[in-house]
Amino acid sequence: MRRGIRREAGWSPTRGQSNVIAVVLLAGLVLAGATVVVVAGSTAINQAQSDSSFASAEQSMRSLGAEIDSVSRDGQSADVQLDALKSGDAAVEESAGSMTVTVVHKGSGATDSHTVELGRIQYEQGQRTLVYQGGGLFERTGNGSAVVSAPEVSYRQASEGGTLTVPVVAVTGEAVDDEVTVERTAIREILPKLDGNPDTGSDESVNPLKRGTALRVTVESEVYRAWGSVFEQRIGTGVEYDPDKEQVSFTLDGPPERGPPVTRAAFSSRGVDTHVGKFAGTSCYHPTRSSSCTAGDVYLKSADGGLANCFTVEGDLVIERLPASGSLYGSSGCGGATIEGKSFFGERRSASSPYEIKGDVTFEGYTSIHDTVTFTAGGVNFEDDVRIDGKVKKMRGVTVEESLYVEPNPSSNELKINDGTVVKGDLVVNGRIKVNGNVRVHGEVYAEDEVKSTGWGGLKDENGDPKPSSEIHENLPSSQVLGKMPRDLQHMTTSDRPSSVDMSKKEPTTGDSASDISSGTLDCDPDGTAETCHLDAGTYKLDHLELGHGDELELDTSGGSIKIYVEGGVEVPKNAEIQVLGDNSNRVAVFVEGAGASSNTFHMYGGSGTAGEVTTPDDKASKFWVYMDPSDEVRIKEHSDFTGVIYGPGNGPDGDGVDVYLDKHATVRGAVVGNLEKFTNSASIKYDVTLQGRSALMVGTSDTDRVAYFRTSARVVGVDG
Template sequence: MNTMSRDKSRGQSEVLGFVLILGITMIGLTTIIIFGGNALKDAQQQAQIEQAEQSFGVLDGRISRVALGASPVQTVDLGLNTGSSGATLKSRDTGWIRVTYVNTSTGSRSVVMNRTLGAIIYANDDTTLAYQGGGVWRHTDGGTIMVSPPEFHYHDGTLTFPLVTVTGGGPLTSSITVTQEGTQIQKYPNRNQQTNFTNPIPRDVKVKVTVDSTFYQGWGVYFEERTDGQVEFDHAKEQATIELTDPISKVGSALTLVGGSQLQIQDQAVLSSYDSSAASPTFGGTDGDIVSDSSVQIQNNVRIKGNITVGGQADISGMGNAGRIHGYLSYGAGSVSQSACDDHVDGACTKNASLGDKRSIDTRISNRIARIEESNNNEANPHITNGELNWTGTDNITLEAGDYYFNQSFQVQGSNSAPQNLTLDTTNGDIAIAVKDTNIQIQNHGNITVKGDGAVRFYNDKQIQIQGQSDVWVPGYDSPQLWMYCTSNCGIQLNSGSPRFVGVMYAPEAANGVQVQDHAEVYGGIVGGGQVQIQDDAHLHYDEVLSTTAVFPDRAPVIYMHVSVYRMTIKSE
C-alpha cells in the first residue's frame, strides 16, 4: 500500500513538472514574440525612415532643378510604402516666412516678403520628415533637426535667399510630379514694390527674418549656425526670428591672426595696452592680448602684458630670463612643460584654446573700392592727378572730408632734410581713401597726420608699408580715428627705422603676412594672417577702446539683399 502511494505521488509530480516546464516555455515564447516583434517593427520603421530621408534628398534636388530652370517638370518615385506600413505622405499649405525691412531712424517697417511655405510631409509613427522652404527637416517629440539646408545664405553682409514654396494640398502617392507655377517673383531689390527697395541697403536699415512652422526649431538652429545674429524662439507660436547682424564686430586684442601660418615674437618685443579715452593715456596696461589660429614661438626676452590664445602649438622654451607672459597661455595642440609655465607664465597654461570662424572681408573691401572708384572727390583736389598724389612743388598736402581714389600709387615719402607731410582733415566729415592695385607706401620720413574728430578709412587690395622713420599720427593716440583695411592677398610691413603707427590695421587672412620690426611702435591693434613676425624691440600697444568700437560702423549689417520666390506645384497621378 505504501509503495503504491509513493508511485502515484511520483507520477503526479512528473505531470506537474511537465506542465510547469511547458508553461514556462510558452511564457518565454510569448515574451520573445511580443518583444521580438516590437524590435523587428522598430527596425523596419527605422529602415523606412532612413529610406525616406534619402528619398527626400532626391526630391530636394529635383525641385531645385525645376526652380532654377534646368527642367520644366520633374517626376520622382520616392519608393515609399505608405499603405500597409501605416506611414502617410501628403502636401500641406502650412507654415510661413516673413522678411522685414526696418528703418532704425524713423521706426518704419516694410515687409519685403511674406509667403506661405507649404510642405511635403512624410509621417511614420512619431517621426515626421518634411520638405519645406528648400530644406528637409526631421521632427520627433524631441524637436526638429535639419537634414539638408534651405537656400538661405548670409555671407559678408550679403543675404541671398531664393525661397522655394510648394502648393497642392492633399494625399500623395510615392510618385510625385513637380512643376513651376508661373515665373520667379523678384522681391528684393524691387523698386516696383517699394522705391527704397534697392541695393546697397541704406545704413539705417536692419533686416529680420521670421519663420512660423512646425519645424521652427530646425530653422532657428540653422540661422544660428549660418549667421551671427541672435535667434529668438517663440515656442508657443512655433516661431523663430533672426535679426541679421554684422559678423565682424570688434577688435578685441593687440594682435589677432586669422589664417595665420606661424607667429614669431622675439628679441625684446613688448605687447601691452592703454586707454585712448583717458585725458592723459598711460601705457603698460595688461590687456595686450594675442589671439591666433596658428602656432606661436616666443623667445629672447619678450614681455607680453596680456593673455595668449593660439589654435596650434605654443613654444615658450626660449623666452630667456627676462621673458614673461603676464596672463594665461591657452593653446590647441602639442604641449608646454610645467617648468616653462612656472618660469614664464603668470597665469595658467591650458590646452583648451577655442577660436571662432574665419571672417574674410574681401567682398566688403572690393565693394568699398568699387563705389569710391565710381564716385569720388579727386577732381576737387589739385594735388591728385591720374590716380596718384602729386607732390610737385610741395612737401605738404591736405585732403579734406570726402572720398578719394588712387590706382597708380599712394606714396608719402621724403628725406631726413625734406619730409613729406599729408594731413587728413576730418573737421567737416570723414575721409575714405581707396587704393586699388597698388601699395600704400609711407616711407623715408613720410608723415600722415589726422586732424579733427572724424574718422579716416583706407581700403586697399595689395600691400601696406610704413618704413624708415615715418610717422602715422593721430593726436591723443586715438586709434579708432584711423583704419587701414586690406584684402586677403595683403601684406603689412612696419620696419626699417623706428616707424610709428596710430590706428588699426585690419587684414584678416593676409597671405603675405605681417612684419613689425626694428623698434616699430603700434598704438591701436593689428588683425592679420600668414607668417607673422614681431621682433627687434617692436612695441604693440593695444587701445582698450577698440573692444567697444565697431570695425565697420558706417554700414548696416546687411549691405546687399537678393530675395526671390519660386513657386512649385506638387501632385501625384
C-alpha cells in the first residue's frame, strides 16, 4: 500500500506540467486560427473590392461605348462623366486592330481590298482587361476573350442574297480620364475602294454585289476570338481563326451565278428525234396583262422527227442543224404551218438530198437558211426578207413579200428559180440566175454572174410584163452584191444558250424537317385517302416525291423560297396537284437526280378531265422550276397541265439534255429546256414572257450564306480626357 502511495505521489508533479502545456498549445492554436481568419477575410475583402471595382469600370466602359456609338451616328459631340475611371486607368491606342474588306472575283481570282484601322480603348486591372473596339466591348483574360456587348453587326436574309451591315467605329485620342469629350471627326468610305476604281464616289458600283463574287471580312485584333463569336452569332456564318496573326475572317458568296435568261418557249439542246405534230405549237402570254405578244420562240438542235401538218410558232424558230432528210410541210386542210417570228435553218450534219419546204407554210419574219433547199410545190410564203446561203435546187410557186438574197454554194454558183415565184422586193444573187417559167420580180435584180432564161417564160415585172433590162444588173463585182445583203441569223444559234446546273455538287447533307415528311418520304395519304400536304419555306431532301391519286401538295413561299432535292423521281398522278402559294418573287426549285427511278423521272399522268396539274399564282412560271439531270426523262401525258420551267440542258454546247415528251393536249405554261423529243398533236407550250428577265440557277445551293448588299463605313470618333 505504501509503495502505491509513493507511486501516486511521484506522479503528481508530471500531471501538473501537462496542463500548463495544453493551455499554451490551445492559446497558440486560437491565435493561429485568428490569424488565418484575418488573412482569409482580408483576401476575400480585397477580391470583392477588386470585383466591384472591375464591375464599376465595366459599367463606365459600357457608358463610354454607348456615347461613342451615338456620337458616331449623329455627328454631335458629348461630354461623358466616368466616375469609375481615374487618370491613366484606360488608354487609347489608335493603331490597335484593323478590319479588311475584300471583294473576291471567283472567276479570275482577282481581289479588291480595303483596310481600316479600328483603334481601341483599353482598361486593365490585374489579369483582366476590357477593350472597346469597333463598336463593341470585349473582355480579355489570359489567352481568351469574350463579348461583353456586341457591335451592331447584322445580316438580313433574302432569296437572291441578303444585306450585311457592319458599321465600323474607329477611335482616336490618347488617354481616358474620369471626364472625356467624345466627338466624330471623320467618315471614311470603304465601299468606293472596292470596285477597282479609287475615284468612285458612292457605293453604287459595288452594291448589289456582282454575280460570281464573294465578300470576305477579316478582323485583326487581340480579341479576335470574341470578334469571331460576334460574326457567328450575329451573321450565322462559319468563321476561320488564325492564332498566329490574331485574325478572324468570314466569307459570304455574292448573288447566285446564273446563266442567260430563259428566252424561248422551247430549247431543245439535241432534238435529234424532235417531232412536231398536228396542231402542236407555241404561244406566249403575260401573267398579269392581257396584251398580245410574239415571243413563243423555239430552238431545235435538229428536227429529224419532222415538222409536219399544222403547227404554229408564235415567235422565232431556230433549227441549228437541218436533218439529213425530211421536210417542213404545211397542210392547207388544217391551216398550214406558221412561224410568226424570225427563222433560221442551219447546215445539216450530212446531206444526201436537199431539205424540202413545201405546202402551206408561212414565215412572217426574216428568214435565214444555211443549206441546200428545194421548194417543190406552191404555197410557201415569206412575208419578210429571205437570205439563203446554199444551193437552191428548185423554187416553184414561192411568194416573197420583200427581197430575196442568195449566196449560192461555190460549186453551183447559181440560183434556179421556177414558175409561179413572186419576189416583191429585190432579187440579189452572188452568182448566176437561171429562170425557168414566169417569175415576177417587182424590184431590181442584181447578179454577180449572168441572168438567163431556160425554156419558156422569163423574168417579169409586177404587172407580168417582161422585166426591163434597166432593172437587171448582171456581172457585178461580188463585193458590190454582197454589200446589198442583210446579215444572216447565224448568231441565233449561240446567243442565250442555256448552261447546265450541277445538282450533286451542292446538295445539302440533310434537309429541313416538316410534319408531312417522314424518313425522306412525303407522306400525304398514309391511310390511302386523298389529302393535302403542306411545305413552308426551307430546304428539303426526299428519296422520292410521289403524290397519291387526288393528293394536293401546297408549297407556300410566303416566308421565303423553297428548295426540294429529290434523289429519285417525281410522280404527279391523275387528279393530283402541286400548288405553289404566295404571290411574291420567291421561287420553288425542285432538283431531280433520278437515282433509282424509272425511265420517267418526272412523270405527270394524263386523262381527259383527270390529268395531274402544277399551278402557280396568276400562272407565273417563274415561281416553279424543275431542274433535271440530263440523263433523265420528263413525260407530261395527255391533258396534263404544267406551269413552270422544265430545265435540263446538256453539259457543254452539244451535250444531250433531259428527254422531254409532251403528249397530245398536254400544256406547259412557262418554258421547256431539254431535248424536246416529242411535241405531239395539240400539245402546246405557252411561254411566260416575264421569263425573259429570269435566269436559271447555276448551282443548287451555296456553301455559305449569300450577300447582295453590303452596308458599311468607318466613322472616326475622337476621345479626349
